[in-house]
Amino acid sequence: MFKRLENQTKAAKPLQRPALVLIATLYCFAGYAHADSSIWYSNGDPLNTKIDALPKIPAGYQADNATCTSTDLSKPITLTEVTEASLCNNPQTSEIWASARAQAAQLGIAKSAYLPSLSDNVSSSVGISSPESSTRSNPYLNLSNSLVANYLLYDFGNRNATLENARQLLLSASASQSSTVQSVLLASTVAFYQVQANIAALDAAREVERASEESFKAAEARYKAGVSTPADKLQAQTAYAQLTLARITNEGNLQTAYGSLANVMGLPANQKITLASGLVNAPQNILEDVSTLIEQAGARRPDLIASEAQLKAAQASIDASKAAAKPTISVSMSNNLQDGSSLSSSNNSTLGLTVSIPLFNGYAPTYRIRAAEATADLRAAQRDRLKLQISLDVWTAYQNLRTSLQSVTATEVLVSSAEQSYRVALGRYKAGVGNIIDTLNAQSALATARQQKIQATLNANIARATLAQAMGALDNAMIQSLPATNTTQLSQ
Structure with a gap:
């Protein structure tokens, strides 16, 4: 041929x-x-849909504008390193990044109608x-x-409406990136502080167990010397065994917290992690007028920005449906x-x-327009509901933070008085002028006070991050300002 x-x-x-x-x-x-x-x-972006402008680490978090790097887990890691690893490895950020790229491609499809x-x-x-x-x-x-x-x-504006719909949906996807980033940041921050709190709780449990052992030995010595009854020895021994059990429980809780931290970092739960800081108090002078905070949240919350964009996209769909007929x-x-x-x-x-x-066309255009109008009404209602929820989120986070900060101050006084009470009770018992019940009660009160102080400190640190997330302001700068400066190295 x-x-x-x-x-x-x-x-x-x-x-x-x-x-x-x-x-x-x-x-x-x-x-x-x-x-x-x-x-x-083309493998590029010939219609300039800003695909390359969408960051690998989405908007709302900047790690020195660098690409993701592996975290060195052979040495103690800081809160900032934990959040970086979470954003780089957590599947949620990969999902939202892929979703934004897909929506950017839809914008390219809408632009191609003009060619x-x-x-x-x-x-x-x-x-x-x-x-x-x-x-x-x-x-x-x-x-x-x-x-x-x-x-x-x-075409009577069909392409224009379709393009505006795609633009607004891309804006919504971009805002959803920031919302997801802040959710991951909050989850990693909570997991980080939870590990620290469990480490501190374990240390406190060990200290109380040691004190209980001392009380038991004192009761046993007095029993052998014939100056106390067997009941004193048995009561002290029972309290010692209970505190040993509490210490074992705290050890298990710590390992669970480590697994949760590894999970939010996108690592296997059995990954060994070492933290570079101990649990420290949150700053006291961080509260502002709650009305101002709610107003700022209305302008900064990425999920509200995404909801507004979805409403505009739905309104553009109405114009597109009308023009299509x-x-x-x-x-x-x-x-x-x-x-x-x-x-x-x-x-x-x-x-x-x-x-x-x-x-x-069998009345199909009429029902497409009705569906688009109903969708726009739905998006408007969702936007209004989200506005109310944001005000509640900020109000609740603000009150939780204020309560937590006040609780930290109160627990410091509580621990100080409980320590003095226990020392006095134990001294009196060793001197033979006190009884074992008073000693064990003072010992239990001290253990409770220490646990309450740890919990109050944890709540204050988490409440500050939660308030920042409720305002849409949880980013790298906020993470770096969170208290994590104690140089005590705590390992798994």
Whole structure:
């Protein structure tokens, strides 16, 4: 076949040869394109949908504008390193990043409607002609090439509405990135402080267990000396055993907290982690007027920004649905080239204007408009509900923080007095002027006071991060300002 094509190309008229060569080239090119379809699309962003502008670490968190790096877990890690690892490794951030890229691609699809479409059809056929005046049959090859271009001139705003819908949905996706980032930041911060609190609770349990052991030994010594009853010894021994059990429980809680921290960092739960700081008190002078905080949250919360964008996207969908039911005006151009060895050649070009008027589509456009209007009402209601929820979130977080800070101050006084009470009671018991009940009660009160102080400190640190997240202000700068400066190294 290709040899015949070569012979007939040589025999063609001079003006026909370039056309035959061009068509044969296009034919070969089409075959190559079918084998490697990647040449038909761009790996970049030709319509500037800002895909590259969407950060790998989404908006709301900046780690020195650097790409994610692996965290060195062989040494103690700080709160900042924990949050960095969480944002880089937690699947939630990967999911929201992929979702934003998909929506950016939808914006590109909407922009592409403003560009013309171009298609090229190449075909070939082989036949045999038998002239009446000859007894000999002549084979021939017929090639045709058709190039068609279409461009939509006017559609009563359908493309504009569709583009605005895509833009608003991309804005919503971008705001959702920030919301997800802040959720991951809060979860990692809570997990970090929870580990620290469990470490402090374990240390306190060990200290109380040691004190209980001292009380038990004192009771045992007095019993052996014959100056106390067996009941004193048994009561002290029971209290000692209970505190040993509490210490074992705290050890298990600490390991569970380590597993939760590893999980939010995107690591296996059995990953060994060492923290670089102990539990420290939250700053006291961080409260502002709650009304101002609620007002700031209304302007900064990324989920509210996303909700506003979804409402605007739904409103744009109404315009798009209305415009889709109206006529469209398009212009088209085509060029058809045919060249055959035994047939006449032709080269035809056409230019046309098309007006498409939808007459009846079974009332589908009417219901599409109704659905779009109902969706817009739904998005508006969701936006209003979120505004109320934000005010409640800020109010609750503010009150929790204020209560926690006051509780920290109160527990410091409580621990100080409980320590003095226990020392006095134990001294009196050793001197033989006190009883074991008073000693054990003072010992239990001291243990409770220490646990309450640890919990109050944990609550204050978490409440500050929660208030920042409720205001939409939890970012890297906020994380770095959180208390984590104690150089005590606590390991798993």
